[in-house]
Amino acid sequence: MTQSPSPFDYEAAVLACARGERFALRALYEQEGRWLLGVALRIVRDRARAEDVLHDAMLQVWQHAGSFQPALGSARGWVYTIVRHRALREVRLPERLQTLDTPELVSLSDARQAASPVDDEQDRGLDADSLERCLQRLDELRRRCVVQAFVEGYTHEQIAERLQTPLGTVKSWIRRSLASLKECLA
Structure with missing residues (x-):
């Protein structure tokens, strides 16, 4: 064993x-x-x-x-x-x-691919797959906000500008989405 x-x-x-x-x-x-x-x-x-x-x-x-x-x-x-x-x-x-002229939705799998070689996927697969599953449960705009903030590194202000959405709304979406992700991953 x-x-x-x-x-x-x-x-x-x-x-x-x-x-x-x-x-x-x-x-x-x-x-x-x-x-x-x-x-x-x-x-x-x-x-x-x-x-x-x-x-x-x-x-x-x-x-x-x-x-x-x-x-x-x-x-x-x-x-x-x-x-x-x-x-x-x-x-x-x-x-x-x-410049922020081309908003694009980047998936977590794109970020994972950029982050590591294939041989390490087995070590990380379960956590990353769980996160991907939980992200998919979020509304598309909220998921986009989370990905842009935590994967792409944009500020809340930049995200609001890109999505043409009020700053307070973006901050609220991100805060609520993080709470949902935390609950889903628990």
Whole structure:
């Protein structure tokens, strides 16, 4: 009987980074690097820039691991948030702003394909398939808002402009959709 590998302990890895244990940063990178690169790539849309974003974000994880507070959320989410914010900061630089003239609906499967090689699909399939299933339960406009905000990295204001919908409505759709996704995935 084969024993399944124990799940990766993100919190322990981040806390080890806070103690200055370099192996923990390497373990985090080996565990999530290709997925984190996919997040950055989806936002900045240039592989070299995405690699720079990931590098800077991993340095930030290392330097600020001591500020991680488990009571406020998961360590994995904290790392992804750092990468996402780093990527958003990169595209929001005035000389690098992108035009928003071609709204498109990107599916989660497109994001997954950009994020990782095929051999890792088995490790992630169940979680990603569950998320895809839950996303499909959302109304199309609400799903589009969530995907544009969390996969493509657009701000609420940019989404409202793209959809020609009031900002308050977009914020409400995203908040309610996230609550629905959380309930569906529970």
